[in-house]
Amino acid sequence: MPKTKARAKPGPRAKVESRSITLRVNGRTIEAETPPHRTLLEALRDAGFVDVKRGCEKGDCGACAVLLDGVAVDSCLTLAWTVEGRDIVTAAGLGSHDAMHPLQRAFVERGAIQCGYCTPGLIVAAQSLLAEAPDPSEDDIRLGLSGNLCRCTGYTKVFEAIRDAAAEMRSARRRR
Numbered sequence: 001m002p003k004t005k006a007r008a009k010p011g012p013r014a015k016v017e018s019r020s021i022t023l024r025v026n027g028r029t030i031e032a033e034t035p036p037h038r039t040l041l042e043a044l045r046d047a048g049f050v051d052v053k054r055g056c057e058k059g060d061c062g063a064c065a066v067l068l069d070g071v072a073v074d075s076c077l078t079l080a081w082t083v084e085g086r087d088i089v090t091a092a093g094l095g096s097h098d099a100m101h102p103l104q105r106a107f108v109e110r111g112a113i114q115c116g117y118c119t120p121g122l123i124v125a126a127q128s129l130l131a132e133a134p135d136p137s138e139d140d141i142r143l144g145l146s147g148n149l150c151r152c153t154g155y156t157k158v159f160e161a162i163r164d165a166a167a168e169m170r171s172a173r174r175r176r
């Protein structure tokens with residue numbers, strides 16, 4: 001009869017308690033009691049930043065993307081504890097209804113929004129792309145949006161909107 005291995009009894013696990021963390025979001029400072037496993041997506045939505053969308057929650061769809069120090073990241077893969085003190089911007093933080101960001105305006109004008117669920121993530125990804133490539137090629141846009149899924153638009157209008165916004169942003173820069 002095969003011997004069964006004796007199993008070590010699991011020892012007590014150290015419990016890591018929640019603590020109050022401070023996040024800087026869209027120029028505001030928010031404080032939240034946060035356990036160590038809470039994602040930035042959960043922390044943002046709980047704090048009312050519901051333009052950050054909950055999609056796959058495993059890094060596939062990009063609906064939850066936010067700018068972290070200017071670079072797009074999936075907030076569902078980012079632990080809230082790790083981004084204290086960093087600069088977080090959501091799609092809504094880029095502009096307002098009365099003073100739209102060129103990307104927000106171009107998405108509306110080009111009809112690049114249908115159901116709209118992917119739109120905040122796409123706008124954030126596009127902003128991150130344009131910061132690196134102000135005059136992006138087709139391939140740059142394709143690569144910049146490669147982490148974002150849209151089930152409605154077929155992407156053509158999204159590409160057009162990004163090209164329009166890029167042109168507007170370049171010409172605004174020249175005027176400065």
Ligand code: FES
Pocket residue numbers: 053054055056057058059060061062063064065074075076077
């Ligand atoms: S919800 Fe974060 S990538 Fe899909």
Ligand code: FES
Pocket residue numbers: 112113114115116117118119149150151152153
């Ligand atoms: S507009 Fe519906 S998923 Fe993109």
